[in-house]
Amino acid sequence: MKTNSCDCGTCRHKLCAQRVPIFFGLNEEELSHVADLIQRRQYLKGEIIQLEGSDADCLTIINQGKVKAFRYTQEGKEQILYLFSEGDFFGESNLFGGRKAAYHAEALERTHICMIARNDFQELVRRYPEISVKIIGALCTRLERLETTVQNMGTRSVEARISSVLLEFVEKYGVKNSKGILIALPFSREGMASYIGIARETISRKLTLLQDAGIIEMIGNKKILLLNEEALRRELD
Amino acid sequence: MKTNSCDCGTCRHKLCAQRVPIFFGLNEEELSHVADLIQRRQYLKGEIIQLEGSDADCLTIINQGKVKAFRYTQEGKEQILYLFSEGDFFGESNLFGGRKAAYHAEALERTHICMIARNDFQELVRRYPEISVKIIGALCTRLERLETTVQNMGTRSVEARISSVLLEFVEKYGVKNSKGILIALPFSREGMASYIGIARETISRKLTLLQDAGIIEMIGNKKILLLNEEALRRELD
DNA sequence: TAAAAACTGTGACCGAGATCATAATTTCAT
DNA sequence: ATGAAATTATGATCTCGGTCACAGTTTTTA
Structure with a gap:
């Protein structure tokens, strides 16, 4: 398997810090200061x-891989709240609000993370205030996604919600090829269903319809080829 | 009508800044600096x-009153995203992300707001970095509410969602009296329905059921008396 | 590469909640 | 206080999407 991360002991931490949007704008020296505070860890799928x-009091930044954030209801029904990828972070409400973790986080594939302890991070923010501006920006992006999700769940048909999530995946993971846009799905059908709050069977049926309409082509269970993006956008409403 | 705000020209601005959580922690002098940058405005219901x-490039802080933030779908269906009260703010994504306003905001009653222009606010944040920490805290609170809303919409029955919103109002606007907790509703039935993403008729029916069960008592259209909080909590699931 | 395990598709059925229509109440304005 | 306007309640009906059951595929593993 191809890897694009450096494995020498000294630079890997710096690498991690460099890649993370909330540390963009720091110079070499500052980054290396950040790197000293980072603890790395790896999780399997x-x-x-x-x-x-839990009250894990550290900020967790995803350096490589994908993570789902989710909760269970009392009856054991899962709702996925976020799909985190490279550069995303979580645990901020532990640090800033002093609250317990609001959701479970599970690796969807082999995932490398960087952790910074509460005290170290607070010190960092004090020293480099532009970090907090970056964090605010990231939280705003997150809020926007949730706002749209709430609107979709409250007002839109299941077809529209499915189109919406497919287009989200296209944007995040889509790769153009001669026939269309190939999406490597981050979730199983079950996961997609839980992400948009519907039943697995329903998403199966609707995807079959989209395929019959020539809008998508399902390739095994883990890939979808988008053949007609225009038509999919029309499904949004 | 009783008013608890000072009307002299000099102190009213300061008053406004003092009340707003994101400026807590600033001293007298700093507050008065903030006050100089604030523009006040009043809106009727x-x-x-x-x-x-729109790209209103200022931060808007609610000093008194209530505001609903909402969007329409193409078919004209409304989804309420937030109910803002005293001390809440919006417009932050305009300032930090450079984005357009993500929703309409409408006064639900007579509402006083404070506005700070983008440049002034950015200057403030630079000068008093603890403001950005306060903002991060507020955004985390907002995220948490939206996360719970998404979970409710995705996994819970309409009964549970109604109980949830009633309990939210109890916490925000409930006043204990001898019979129970009196809630001055911020929304009409239509508004409540749009807030939790269901039809107005459905909420009417379910509230009637709750009343028949002796859990609540509807007083006109604008007040609800909660008689049995325990029972209402059980409805959550 | 074959068997097991996990996941997905599909038909049948059902029910919660939407929609429509209309009556009853509440609120507002004069 | 009273009539008009707005809001809410409620019955009838319908439909979308959930649930259950099971067959068919895909993926994993040994």
């Missing part, structure tokens, strides 16, 4: 990174 | 404070 209700 | 898509 399916491993739990954070438990809902 | 039903007036639009912000239009979705």
